[in-house]
Amino acid sequence: MTRKNLIAGNWKMNATHLDAIQMVQKLSYRLDPDDYERVEVVVCPPFTALRSAQTVIETDHLRIRLGAQNVDWHESGAFTGEVSPVMLQKLSVSYVIVGHSERRQLFGETDEVVNKKLKAVIESGMTPILCVGETEEQRDAGDAESVVGAQVRASLAGVDPETIGRLVIAYEPIWAIGTGRTASADDAGDMCGHVRSTVGDIAGGAYESVRVLYGGSVNPGNIAGLMAKRDIDGGLVGGASLDPDTFASVIRYWV
Ligand code: 13P
Numbered sequence: 596m597t598r599k600n601l602i603a604g605n606w607k608m609n610a611t612h613l614d615a616i617q618m619v620q621k622l623s624y625r626l627d628p629d630d631y632e633r634v635e636v637v638v639c640p641p642f643t644a645l646r647s648a649q650t651v652i653e654t655d656h657l658r659i660r661l662g663a664q665n666v667d668w669h670e671s672g673a674f675t676g677e678v679s680p681v682m683l684q685k686l687s688v689s690y691v692i693v694g695h696s697e698r699r700q701l702f703g704e705t706d707e708v709v710n711k712k713l714k715a716v717i718e719s720g721m722t723p724i725l726c727v728g729e730t731e732e733q734r735d736a737g738d739a740e741s742v743v744g745a746q747v748r749a750s751l752a753g754v755d756p757e758t759i760g761r762l763v764i765a766y767e768p769i770w771a772i773g774t775g776r777t778a779s780a781d782d783a784g785d786m787c788g789h790v791r792s793t794v795g796d797i798a799g800g801a802y803e804s805v806r807v808l809y810g811g812s813v814n815p816g817n818i819a820g821l822m823a824k825r826d827i828d829g830g831l832v833g834g835a836s837l838d839p840d841t842f843a844s845v846i847r848y849w850v
Contacts, residue, residue: 616648621840661689709750762806766810787809
């Protein structure tokens with residue numbers, strides 16, 4: 596089973612729609628056709644920049660894929676300030692990040708909410724990038740595997756095994772996000788392996804095809820070591836995705 600590598604830039608709450616046009620164009624100038632064969636390249640701008648990014652991608656026939664950072668699970672209705680799956684799908688969004696630790700910690704998203712969002716994304720024909728990860732306290736207490744395993748199980752509850760095999764799960768230890776402290780490649784590889792084996796427990800053969808990414812202070816200097824791990828299929832990149840030169844160096848990690 597070959598899994599295509601995937602490197603996604605999560606821009607978080609950065610970049611206006613004007614910035615996004617430049618960022619996508621600059622990134623495309625720095626990538627060769629071969630790069631897209633080796634890695635699926637995804638950018639996840641804020642909602643307000645999706646339409647502009649989509650326009651650049653379609654006008655210039657770029658192979659960069661579009662992702663969103665969040666979604667609501669309802670189809671439509673009186674949910675002031677929220678964005679529905681179909682609104683994203685109509686913008687040619689391919690991936691939607693669900694359950695990012697910033698959503699869980701700052702906006703109170705529970706596993707139950709994450710599960711609803713994940714299912715809504717799948718029903719609209721897009722692919723969720725499900726984020727899981729432990730806090731520093733949980734890691735120090737020796738609970739990293741049990742916490743992450745429980746998040747994977749709860750977030751995927753009720754999803755059929757075949758569908759699970761097509762999903763993307765990002766292991767992002769919270770203590771490594773935006774701190775410059777990356778998990779060691781060995782630890783990251785072990786935890787991504789644990790995510791994969793948990794998928795095996797709940798969805799059998801899906802463990803072979805589900806793609807598992809590592810996220811947390813990924814940069815051009817540490818990506819190659821991470822990608823060398825058997826169970827790591829790519830990265831979810833925050834800060835280092837904001838500068839197109841730096842992000843291109845992450846994507847071209849073998850160079
Ligand atoms: P940083 O790469 O800035 O640590 O962010 C990681 C992240 O949260 C990606 O979703």
